[in-house]
Structures are given as C-alpha cells and as structure tokens.
Amino acid sequence: MPIPASGTGRGLSNSAAKGTRTDSNWGTDGAIWRAISPPLVPSVEDVELVRKACPPELIKPSAAPRILLLGVTPMLAGAAWPALSELHAVDYDEVMIDTLWQPREHAYCHCARWQEMPFPDGFFDLVIGDCSFNALPATADYAEVLREIARVSRPSAPLICRFFMQSQPRLSLGELAREAAGRFGEYSSAARRLLIPIAASEDDGTIHWTDIPHRICEQFGDVAAFLAVLGQEGEDKARALRTYELDQWLNYPSPERIREIFGQYYSEIGFNYPDYDCGQFCPIVRCLPSSAEFTGTSACTASGREPSLRLRRYQAASRARKALRLGVRSESR
Numbered sequence: 066m067p068i069p070a071s072g073t074g075r076g077l078s079n080s081a082a083k084g085t086r087t088d089s090n091w092g093t094d095g096a097i098w099r100a101i102s103p104p105l106v107p108s109v110e111d112v113e114l115v116r117k118a119c120p121p122e123l124i125k126p127s128a129a130p131r132i133l134l135l136g137v138t139p140m141l142a143g144a145a146w147p148a149l150s151e152l153h154a155v156d157y158d159e160v161m162i163d164t165l166w167q168p169r170e171h172a173y174c175h176c177a178r179w180q181e182m183p184f185p186d187g188f189f190d191l192v193i194g195d196c197s198f199n200a201l202p203a204t205a206d207y208a209e210v211l212r213e214i215a216r217v218s219r220p221s222a223p224l225i226c227r228f229f230m231q232s233q234p235r236l237s238l239g240e241l242a243r244e245a246a247g248r249f250g251e252y253s254s255a256a257r258r259l260l261i262p263i264a265a266s267e268d269d270g271t272i273h274w275t276d277i278p279h280r281i282c283e284q285f286g287d288v289a290a291f292l293a294v295l296g297q298e299g300e301d302k303a304r305a306l307r308t309y310e311l312d313q314w315l316n317y318p319s320p321e322r323i324r325e326i327f328g329q330y331y332s333e334i335g336f337n338y339p340d341y342d343c344g345q346f347c348p349i350v351r352c353l354p355s356s357a358e359f360t361g362t363s364a365c366t367a368s369g370r371e372p373s374l375r376l377r378r379y380q381a382a383s384r385a386r387k388a389l390r391l392g393v394r395s396e397s398r
Contacts, residue, residue: 099164100304102255104347107140107195110339111227111349115193116144118225118337118351123147123191133217135179135194135210135226137165142172153189155182179210184217192218194226196347202314203271207326215330224331224352231263231270231319232345238264238284238291245294256343257295258305263317263346270318274311320348327352 103111116124123130129149134141137156146152152172156162159176166174177183179197192214198207214224241249241264249257265280266272272280278288285291288309292302318326320336327334332355336348 104343105255105259112140112144114337114349115225118349130190133189133192135197137162138195139165139167141193141195180213182213182217186216187219189218190222192224196227196229199229203316204318204322211330227349229317231317236264242294252342254301266317271316273314274309277309
C-alpha cells in the first residue's frame with residue numbers, strides 16, 4: 066500500500082514479500098516485548114540522551130528533518146521530534162509492527178529489511194535506533210546495513226543508536242553469579258536478566274537464545290538455580306525461560322569493535338552512558354560523518370507532503386522495474 070501523503074493512519078508500506086515470515090522472534094502476540102522493562106527497552110533517560118545526541122539544527126522547533134527509525138520502538142517513534150519532522154520506521158517483523166506501531170501524523174511504517182530499504186538515495190537527515198544492531202546475527206552483518214544506511218542518508222546525516230555492549234573487562238557467567246548479591250544485587254531484575262546473554266556470549270559477542278541454558282548448565286549444572294542466584298524467580302524466571310526458546314541470534318559488541326566497524330563509515334564516534342544501574346552496558350552511540358555540516362536546512366518541505374510524494378514515486382518506479390524483470394523471466398521460460 067502506498068504511503069499516504071499525510072495523516073495519522075497506519076501508513077504501512079509492505080516492502081517485504083507477504084508470506085515470507087509467519088512468526089515473530091518475540092512471540093506471535095508480542096507479549097514478551099510488552100512485558101519487559103528498562104533497560105531491556107529504552108527508559109525516559111535513554112530517549113532524552115538520543116535526542117540530546119542529535120545536532121541542535123535537526124531538533125529545533127522549526128526543523129523539518131526526515132528521520133529513519135531502525136525498528137518500531139514506540140518510545141523513539143513517539144519522542145518529542147519537531148512538529149514538521151517526517152519519521153519512517155522500518156522493521157521486517159510484521160508481528161512487531163502490528164503489536165507496537167502507533168500511528169501519528171507524518172509517521173509511517175515500512176515492512177522491509179534494513180539491508181534493502183524502500184527509499185531513494187540521500188533521503189534521510191537523521192538515523193536512530195534502539196539496540197537495532199544487537200538484533201543482527203553477528204557484528205559481521207553490520208556492514209551491509211551500514212552501507213544501506215549510507216545510501217538512503219544525506220552525507221551529513223548522523224546515526225544515533227543505543228547498544229547492548231560488552232563491558233571492559235568482559236563480564237563472565239562466573240563473575241555474574243559470584244557477585245549477584247553484591248555488585249549486581251542492586252540492579253533491577255530486568256538489568257540482571259540483560260546481563261545473562263551478554264555474559265554467556267561467545268568471544269566474538271554472539272549468542273543464540275537457545276544456547277544460553279546450555280552455557281549455564283556447563284558451568285552451574287542447573288538453569289533454575291542459576292536464575293535464582295540472580296533473583297530471577299516467579300514471573301521473572303518465566304520470562305527468562307520464554308526468551309531462551311526464541312530462534313534468534315544476538316550480538317554484543319565491545320566499544321573497540323564498534324569503533325572498528327563504524328569508523329569505516331563515520332569520522333566521529335562517541336559513547337554516552339546513562340546513569341541508571343547497568344548503564345555501562347547500554348550506551349548511546351553517536352556517529353557523525355566527515356561531511357557533517359549542519360546548516361539548519363533539510364530536504365524535507367515544511368508541509369511534510371512533498372517527501373512522501375517523492376517516496377511514492379520512487380516506490381512505484383521500483384515496483385514497475387521489478388514487474389518488468391519478472392515478466393522478462395517468465396517469457397524466457
């Protein structure tokens with residue numbers, strides 16, 4: 066369905082083929098995502114840190130930036146962006162879109178992969194996300210997404226994204242268990258639950274949800290006992306065990322790995338750590354390109370309607386080219 070020029074409708078542009086995905090990593094009703102709390106989802110402080118990391122020219126009241134949101138995180142989609150801004154959220158998971166997307170004026174949602182987004186070159190002024198890159202199978206998969214971000218962004222567009230990240234020195238399951246009542250005892254239940262996959266991950270930071278119980282058993286023999294040491298009992302324990310059934314790879318990079326990969330696309334990379342417990346594992350990463358010359362202007366018109374018209378034309382042309390290719394293939398057979 067084409068994106069509406071304006072309005073508060075769902076604004077879903079289904080750029081991914083229907084039927085290619087029948088389930089969600091988060092459960093068919095999205096219940097797991099709705100049940101979790103900060104820092105597993107962004108806090109008010111996180112959202113404000115993301116906004117403060119934006120160049121002032123892009124978030125002043127009179128600005129009209131085009132914003133790309135990697136995912137459909139409600140807290141970021143509904144943040145206090147300028148009234149004239151135009152936000153486009155991209156997520157390949159239809160269940161998450163149906164569960165979390167909250168329509169508002171000049172905000173649109175696209176069902177598509179981050180590696181192949183339905184936008185023309187140089188379309189966005191700002192790119193944001195909440196732990197979006199952690200949802201990729203490995204840090205080796207960052208480059209393809211970053212190349213696509215570079216294609217759809219203006220040369221001056223910054224990337225600002227929260228990450229779940231390895232600490233320095235690296236946290237281990239043994240340390241997590243030994244200091245559960247001390248160093249980590251004051252952490253919230255959600256924060257302690259976040260530390261388990263981080264500590265269980267491989268040397269390269271990757272881990273599959275279903276491998277976490279095996280890692281715990283290798284060192285402690287019993288998953289339930291380990292969770293109890295971390296205070297994960299009752300509903301908290303049930304939530305943890307449900308996530309360990311998900312068919313999904315995660316990755317937890319180190320700051321050095323972030324600088325190594327993102328430094329190929331951005332000249333300035335900064336880390337801003339929130340003040341809440343576990344904040345050292347959840348920094349806001351601010352990436353600025355070498356051509357970041359903010360003039361206070363944007364390619365987005367004041368009404369917000371022209372960019373959508375341009376986007377509809379681009380998507381219509383893309384569909385026509387795809388149909389032509391499919392027709393040629395059919396005739397050749």
